Amino acid sequence: MDDPVILRVENIVKTIGGQRILDDVSFSVKKGHLKVLIGPSGAGKSTLLACINFLSPPDSGTISLDGKAVDGKSRKELLALRQQVGMIFQDFNLFDHLSALDNVRVALVKVKGLDKRAATNRAMEELARVGLADKSTLYPAQLSGGQKQRVSVARALAMDPKVLLLDEPTSALDPELIGEVLTVIRDLADLGMTMVMATHQISFSASLADEFLFMERGRIVERGAPSQLLARDSGSRTQSFCAKLSELAGDGHCEIAPAPRA
Amino acid sequence: MDDFFAFAWERIIPTLDAGLWTSILLIVPASLFGVAIGVSVGALRVYGPRPVVKTLDAYVSLFRGTPLVVQLYFWYFALPYVRIGDFALVLSPMWAAIVGFALCSGAYQSEYIRGGLLSIKRGQLRAAQALGMTPFQSVTSVVLPQAFRRALPGCGNEIIYLIKYSSLASIITVSDLTGMGRSLAKSSFRNTEVFIVVGLYYLALVTIASFLLKIAEKKLEIPGFESKRE
Numbered sequence: 125m126d127d128p129v130i131l132r133v134e135n136i137v138k139t140i141g142g143q144r145i146l147d148d149v150s151f152s153v154k155k156g157h158l159k160v161l162i163g164p165s166g167a168g169k170s171t172l173l174a175c176i177n178f179l180s181p182p183d184s185g186t187i188s189l190d191g192k193a194v195d196g197k198s199r200k201e202l203l204a205l206r207q208q209v210g211m212i213f214q215d216f217n218l219f220d221h222l223s224a225l226d227n228v229r230v231a232l233v234k235v236k237g238l239d240k241r242a243a244t245n246r247a248m249e250e251l252a253r254v255g256l257a258d259k260s261t262l263y264p265a266q267l268s269g270g271q272k273q274r275v276s277v278a279r280a281l282a283m284d285p286k287v288l289l290l291d292e293p294t295s296a297l298d299p300e301l302i303g304e305v306l307t308v309i310r311d312l313a314d315l316g317m318t319m320v321m322a323t324h325q326i327s328f329s330a331s332l333a334d335e336f337l338f339m340e341r342g343r344i345v346e347r348g349a350p351s352q353l354l355a356r357d358s359g360s361r362t363q364s365f366c367a368k369l370s371e372l373a374g375d376g377h378c379e380i381a382p383a384p385r386a
Numbered sequence: 387m388d389d390f391f392a393f394a395w396e397r398i399i400p401t402l403d404a405g406l407w408t409s410i411l412l413i414v415p416a417s418l419f420g421v422a423i424g425v426s427v428g429a430l431r432v433y434g435p436r437p438v439v440k441t442l443d444a445y446v447s448l449f450r451g452t453p454l455v456v457q458l459y460f461w462y463f464a465l466p467y468v469r470i471g472d473f474a475l476v477l478s479p480m481w482a483a484i485v486g487f488a489l490c491s492g493a494y495q496s497e498y499i500r501g502g503l504l505s506i507k508r509g510q511l512r513a514a515q516a517l518g519m520t521p522f523q524s525v526t527s528v529v530l531p532q533a534f535r536r537a538l539p540g541c542g543n544e545i546i547y548l549i550k551y552s553s554l555a556s557i558i559t560v561s562d563l564t565g566m567g568r569s570l571a572k573s574s575f576r577n578t579e580v581f582i583v584v585g586l587y588y589l590a591l592v593t594i595a596s597f598l599l600k601i602a603e604k605k606l607e608i609p610g611f612e613s614k615r616e
């Protein structure tokens with residue numbers, strides 16, 4: 125447990141239209157760890173993730189990356205932060221006019237300043253990693269949802285992020301396409317990628333997460349190891365939320381709380 | 387029939403060629419200004435501050451809501467009487483026509499540009515920013531290439547319309563294709579032959595323009611951006 129802290133989120137407050145969307149949220153992520161955000165829709169998970177890379181700047185509080193607090197007023201610091209923080213969106217947000225290869229390559233050229241050949245090589249590497257080397261010439265309109273999300277993972281990874289933020293990466297997918305994306309996420313966790321993921325895939329993430337953060341009305345109301353929170357007699361909010369979800373899905377996956385990642 | 391060809395060859399074509407040049411000098415700047423106005427106005431109507439948006443919406447309603455002939459009459463016949471202090475602007479027939487066509491065409495063009503810009507999902511801008519792109523980079527490498535593709539068929543159609551409604555310049559005394567044709571028809575009393583050939587000239591212009599636009603669209607075509615031209 126001596127891994128260094130990569131990302132520290134302290135006392136984040138965010139108000140939108142007079143409503144407190146995030147209310148004093150704090151947590152930190154160590155190198156190679158995966159934190160999972162759970163909670164009902166509208167709890168503030170997406171907003172919290174967007175605050176971390178200042179897509180939606182927090183009203184107050186501090187975001188520190190690698191021990192250095194980010195000055196949200198400095199445009200240069202913001203751009204530097206965003207380069208180092210990858211983001212995966214629920215609805216992929218691929219650039220529709222670019223092929224899979226160019227989706228991955230564009231920021232390598234424009235932001236990282238790589239020359240075209242180096243960018244192409246790197247982009248192909250990342251596409252191969254998510255199993256899409258043979259789809260590099262296809263456009264988003266020609267890809268399935270699962271493939272699109274895997275391209276978006278490749279696009280984020282190509283930037284060598286220190287942290288990857290994932291906002292419900294499988295929620296927009298047809299059930300039969302969820303598995304291929306979860307496999308990619310599992311591989312990343314195994315390779316030691318530092319991640320913060322909002323998801324409803326509780327039983328899947330229980331086997332990978334170091335900690336669950338249960339959010340409700342803009343606050344983290346419960347946190348702990350998955351095995352502890354999901355224990356049948358824990359009486360936790362997480363447990364009852366998970367039970368409700370699995371009842372709706374009819375798969376009864378909630379009782380299983382696999383051993384946490386070594 | 388031989389008579390028709392002889393007349394066409396000796397009288398109509400030389401006369402119309404002079405008018406053709408005038409028409410081209412009218413259509414090219416008017417459509418360029420029209421596109422420039424359309425792009426600026428369209429972008430401001432999407433991204434501009436509220437008062438600007440309201441003002442430009444009013445401009446578009448005004449120019450789309452009044453007949454082009456009336457607009458041309460205004461620029462040519464009425465504008466000289468609009469005095470601001472001691473100053474009144476008098477436009478030559480040619481400039482009155484260019485201004486009239488450009489402003490009217492720009493109003494329509496801005497609709498297509500606006501639609502193109504609005505069709506790009508906000509999420510793509512967020513993704514670009516999340517990768518560390520500057521706002522300028524996001525707009526130039528993500529928004530514009532897509533908005534341009536979405537707007538191109540509409541903007542192209544508008545240019546084709548402009549070629550045809552350029553014939554209205556003749557009513558404010560411009561000696562364009564139609565103007566020259568009308569004089570010749572009057573002096574020779576051969577309306578049928580003259581106006582058939584005038585029509586063919588416009589048909590040729592429109593055909594060439596359509597062909598160029600089709601090439602541009604083909605060059606820019608991408609899956610998911612197939613153009614649906616009516």
Ligand SMILES: Nc1ncnc2c1ncn2[C@@H]1O[C@H](COP(=O)(O)OP(=O)(O)O)[C@@H](O)[C@H]1O
Nearest residue numbers: 140141145163164165166167168169170171172
């Ligand atoms: N741009 C916005 N304008 C107004 N309300 C917003 C906006 N973004 C989020 N909210 C509100 O913030 C709350 C949290 O939203 P969100 O972060 O998307 O939750 P979650 O991702 O957990 O479902 C919701 O009540 C939502 O309505």
Ligand SMILES: [Mg+2]
Nearest residue numbers: 169170171292
């Ligand atoms: Mg959300």
